[in-house]
Amino acid sequence: MSRSSAETGLSLEALADAADRANRLQRVTDRLAEALTPQQVLDAILTEGLRAAEARAGAIGIVSEDGEWIELLAQRGYKRPILTEWGRFPVSAELPMSHVVRNGEPLFLESLKARNELFPNLEGRGRDGHALAVLPLALEGRILGVIGLSFGDDMVFSEERRKMKITLARQAALALERARLFEAEQAARQRLAFLAEASELLGSSLDYEQTLSRLAHLSVRRLADWCSIDMVAADGSIDRLAVAHEDPDKVKWALELQERYPPDPDAPHGVSLVIRTGKPEFLPELPEEMLEEAIGDDDVLREIVEQLGVRSSICVPLNARGRTLGALTLIAAESHPPYTSADLELAIELARRAGTAVDNSRLFQEAEKGANAARALAYVADGVVLIDGSGVVRHWNPAAATITGVPEEEALGRRVHSVLPAWESLVSHVPLVGPDEALARPVTVPIVLQGRELWVSASGVDFGEGTVYALRDVTDEHALEKTRSDFVATASHELRTPLAAVYGAVRTLRREDIELREEDRLAFLEIIEDESVRLTQLVDQILLAGQLDANAVQIDLEPCDPVQIASGVLESASLHLPDGISLRVESNGVGAILCDANKLRQVLVNLVDNAVKYSPKGGEVEIRVDSEDGECQIEVADQGLGIPSSERERIFDKFYRLDPQQSGGVGGSGLGLYICRELVERMNGHLDVDSEPGKGSRFTVALPASG
Template sequence: MGNKGTGNESANRNEGTDGLPVSLESCLLDLRQAEETIRQQQRLLYQSEAQHNLLFDSLDEGFCTVEVLFDNADQSIDYRFLKVNGVFEAQTGIENPLGRTMREIAPEHEQYWFEMLGRIALTGKSQRLEHWANALGRFYDIYAFRVGDPMDRQVAILFKDITERKRQEELQAYLLRLNDALRSLSDPIQVQDVVTHLAMKHLGADRCYYCEIEEGNAIIRRDAFRADLPSVANVYPLSDFPILSTVINAGHPFVVFDAHTTELLDDGLRQLCLQTQAISFVDIPIIKDDSPCGILCITCCEPRKWRKEEIELARETAERTWIAVEQARAAEALRESEENYRAIVNQSIAGILKIGLEGNMLFTNDQFCRMLGYEGAELLAMHVNRIVYPEDHERNAAAFHGLVSEGRAYEIEKRFVRKEGAIIWVNNHVSPIFNNKGEVDAAAIVSIDITRQKELERQKDEFIGIASHELKTPITSIKAYGQILAAMIDQSSVPPTFTQLLTKMNAQIDRLIKLIYSLLNTSRIAGNQLTLQLEPIDLNGLLEEHVRQGQLTTSRHRITFIGEKLPSVMADVERMGQVMDNLISNAIKYAPKGGDVIVRAESRGGWVRVSIRDFGVGIPKEAQEKIFDRFYRVNDASAGGTSGIGLGLYICREIISRHQGQMAVESIPDEGSTFYFELPVYTERQ
């Protein structure tokens, strides 16, 4: 109990019974303690304010506190700036705002802003919004909220200038609408019509038109214009329309805010603008490859301060208009080209077919459908082998493989099967179609129906075969009679002229016999009746024999054989001799001035090659592929009018082909030719 009052003893000893200080010292002590407490609180307040101001000024967004001013009816009429942060001026363009009202700073500031801030000050309900401030020429993202005592009617505003972002969004939205509108258009005039109306509406202009610059003229095909204005669509010589010439010469956007006062126009241009009511305008020239090709013009009948973003939008519109017009023109030209192409292709007397590398048919013209009796849709659903005669599949596939692997065009005769089962012969010229990587992507086939020609050839071959066979017997008899007559005459009792005539007659009979046998061989080849008596042979002996025989027929040529030890080949001795005689005879014939003829034999892996080279007139390049065709002869004056019917080389190649070999020629005009053939080496079966 005695200690119970000690806690208050110190506090109460300086006070009297009435609660007043008992001494001056105690009073001063209390005063000093109170002052220290106040100083500490001031330091804390200063630190807090310093931190607050540091945070306040470190914001990259604008911030201000305003006092909203009301009239007697509690309608907000203005607001005064009480506090702003460091980026306020950069975000608004307002200098020294503190203590000033918004109407004092920007009298044309929209009423919307006063009403919105007044509503927040009265209700305390914060608001976030994005809105345009016309008087400041900026778009803002804003968060506004009430601060302090409601009676003070103060509002804090956190805001950010988003004008550039909004401009880009607006531009992108406009361009998206423009692209959507242009996407389906393929007519250049429609493009201009859509663009001008869309741009005029979006920019709130009175007129918009697109000029095409062609051969010194400005051509306005379509224009958009206010209802009470006339159209200006027409053709204007640039020399008579100086405004457009001025725009072109400027080479960049030509912008006039007010034709009445601008210094960009001389008096003549000014009067023209006033007459056409083009008081303010943005003209965008389009220059490609240093030449003007178009101008986009946007005009208003009243003065107007065009904003940077509006000029940029006009520039982008002009560029896209030019692109769209050019694309439409290209599409129109392509459409006309395709129509012409289809008309030509479908009226062609040749069948035209496009096939993929897997043999799927991708395109066919009308003539090809008629040739085979199918509808186009039926053919496009089929594989090409469905229409190729089965016996021609392997040969056709081999030729097509060469096209795919080497990109080599080829020509082939083969049979097609019509829809009703009939067989037709066709001559196909097959060419590779390359993709942008240079790879074979498909094949184009030009097909000619040669069924009638084949039938005529068959009839001709049949006639040749019959005629040759029928001529063979009497010619053989005439030959025998000539030989008997030559043996019977007495050289001493007959005139020399008689002997000479008999010798010439026998030579002509030999020539006729050779011709008849050539025709017989041709007939046999055409009828697949050329038989071979195959046996393993050493070509060296056969070649040497025929070289000696060939040398006996000429005194102006030196025929040389160069050989090496060769492996055996399977061959028909008589037929191979026929080939050698023909090739040596041709070498002599087509080197009329004489010279060397070189016969060479060599082993090449699994093949034996025999070549016959002359140094005569040579063969033109365009004739080298055709020279093995039946009845083909080179019409070359330098050959000296050599005789023949064009069967020798044809028969030679067919003989070599039936030996499973191949034959070709290499030639340079005026330097000579080398004919060669290759035969597979004979391998004895175990």
């Protein structure tokens, strides 16, 4: 390094010197142009700049964002570790660098004495120092930093030298600003990339708890040492959704901490404050003194603060549609630099997107819940109809459409009275209950819908904003119930007649005031006997018919010989045969059939009985057993009164009886043929009749052959 102790006049030597300085300055400019990052710029300024300025050592301090501090970031040539010794110091301090930053003017101190005159407080410090040049790194009036140059000797700073150093400082400021802009642009780019990545993550799933938890982990790598996300629960309490740190042990510790110290929703700072106010809380730097003051004597808190290592923190609300759903906290601790306002902006933007994602996810879940309910209602057999407060149909499930015959698309959004004019008459009978009351018994109401008479069972719940009705088409059940009650009524009527005969006969026989003729007395006794038998049969048949209706008759199918059964029936019938009737069995060698022998016997007894009863003028009753196509046919034929064709199906109805004009006054329970047909059908067969009035009837029992 060359030194010059005299700068006088425009001597050749001086011109050569000037050329040399210009060359050095050019080298500095070249190096600065190559430097990209602020640190590279600082390094370039010091390596080349010291040489150009003929300085022994130099240091650069950068003014903090808030303009309050100067931080020494680079040095070269000092024997002492001045970066750690000085670190940072206030702009307000009585120091050469602070002085220059405050005034914005260069300071040239030609000797230690000159320095101590200006800064008496430095008397005794930097004893080995000599001349000192301190120059602002200024750009358009802004002071970015300050460069201090120390020289090996006392020195006279000529105008030339001063200019050269001012030029150097200006070059350095320009390069520093350029590097800073570059760095800021890089950072902005990274922020945008991070936001893009975070947005993609938030949009990747509707499970917001999972995406927020992943977002916390993503943030830990890029934005923070610690990241936590807290959500407001339905009851207003604060739930920690996620805590992320690169060290799983630390996460575990933080979660335990949360257990031990659950957040106080009324706390005057942190997550609680942010959630309450919906406004960010930004602590760019936590000065040691402030922490110490906050900790006080609380050892537990001290441990927590030490473990966390908090340097700086940002807590931003997750807002959506005017509500605060939670908060995102970023903490810069051991590795992340303290936060700047750019970080705060990024955090706000990130939280805004996360809030929207949570809101969307919740809206979707609500909609999904509604859709699920609708899906469930689509499969419910009961009609479900929701009418809002103004009488408009809001829900009309497929069962409601089936019952009413009005499709969902015609009902939705329309007034129920125009959808279904019969609605009023239907629901006017339905007692409404509140949502928390026990459901009233459904009311069964007849309504006429599109020409059909329906019986509808309906119940309703009034939930304030509307009414929901459950409807069930009970037309079939109602018809069945009517059949059942008709049966009971008819059965009781049927029992009254023989009872009247028995009771009346007994009452008459016991009369002492009159003398009964012998033939009348015998006739009454016969009535008592006959009607008692009839009553017994009637009761048996009513019981059997009831069991058939209730499907409670057990049928035991097994291979049987139909000819043997038919012969047995004829044999017992022949024991009390009226005059003029003859019986016979015909068969062409039929194999076994699958049936319940007792039930078949019962059927044949009934058919033969009828055949005899309806042959008042005598004749032949024949049972013919044939087989054809795997089916066995047992015919019971008579030569009696026959049945008009109009009556042929009705004779199988319960309690149906032929007109005595047509039946020759033959009575019966009206259940016999009904029971016969039911029994045969339960044995997988069928019973039919063919007849010619006046010539006789032919009942055919067809049953499947065995095997």
